[in-house]
Amino acid sequence: MDQIIKLEDVSWRRDGKEILKDINWEVKPGEHWAILGLNGSGKTSLLNIVTGYNYPTAGRVKVLGTEFGKASLPDMRKKIGFVSNALGRFAQTLNRETAENIVLSGKFASFGIYQDITEAEAQRAANILKELRLEYIADQRYSVLSQGEQRRTLLGRALMSNPELLILDEPCAGLDVLAREDVLAMTEQVAEETRPLLYVTHHIEEITEAISHVLLIRDGQIIAQGPKQDVLTGENLTETYKIPINLHWEGGRPWMSVERMAKESGGRT
C-alpha cells in the first residue's frame, strides 16, 4: 500500500458553511501524525472523513486501500482502532463491564461480550492487558477505574482488533500529569510497532518522539503539514492559534508559551 490515507481536494459543507476546504493530505506507511488546531477548526470533521462518517462534498478519499464510493466502508472501518472521548456516550454499558471484557469486546466492535470467546482471543486480550500494564485491574469494573486506567483500557480495546490505523482523539484529555505521561508512554510503545497513528491534541507537548509528522488546521484549511521539525515553528503555531506563540524543544518534545501581547496603553505604563 503506497498510502495509508490520501485526501485530494476534499471539501465538506454543512448548513451552507464550508467546514473543510480544499484538503490535500497524504499519510504514508511508517508515519505517525499529530493534528493540531483550535476548537471548531475542523479536526473531528477531518477524522470523520477518514473513518467514512462524513462523506466529502467534493474531492476524493482513499483510506487503507479503499476508495470511498467504490468499496464497503464498514469493512474499511473494521481496520481502524479509535479512542475518543466520544466513546463516553457508551458509558452506561462500559461501566458494567470489566476491563478484560472491554478489551475483548474490541474484537467484535461492541462494548460488551455477546459471543463465545476462543482460546486465541482470550490469549490476545491477556497479552494486551499485560502490555498495557492493566493485569492488576483486569477483573475490575470500568466504573471504578481511574481516568488513566479507563483510557488505557480503551486503548487496549482499540488494539484488540489489530487495527491497520489507530486514531487517538485527545486521549490525554482530563488526565493528571502522571496519568498523561503513562498514556503517552503506551502510545509511544504502540507507535513503535509501526502501526500508523493519528493523534489529535490541544497540547503540543504531547507530541512525543514517536510522532513524525504534524498537520495544522485553522478554520477548515490546512495551515501547514509535513515533518514535525519543519511544521512546528512559532510562526506556524501563531497562525494556527491566532495568538503569538513561542516554541522551544525540550527532551525531544515541543513546548509552547503564549507571548504576552502589549496592552494598548491608555496613558498607563
Ligand SMILES: Nc1ncnc2c1ncn2[C@@H]1O[C@H](COP(=O)(O)OP(=O)(O)OP(=O)(O)O)[C@@H](O)[C@H]1O
Ligand atoms: N454535522 C455538522 N453540522 C453542522 N456543523 C457542523 C457539523 N459538524 C461540525 N460542524 C461545525 O464544524 C466546525 C468544526 O467542528 P469540529 O468538531 O470538526 O472541530 P474540532 O476542531 O474537532 O473542535 P474541538 O477541538 O472543539 O473538538 C464547527 O464550527 C462545528 O460547529
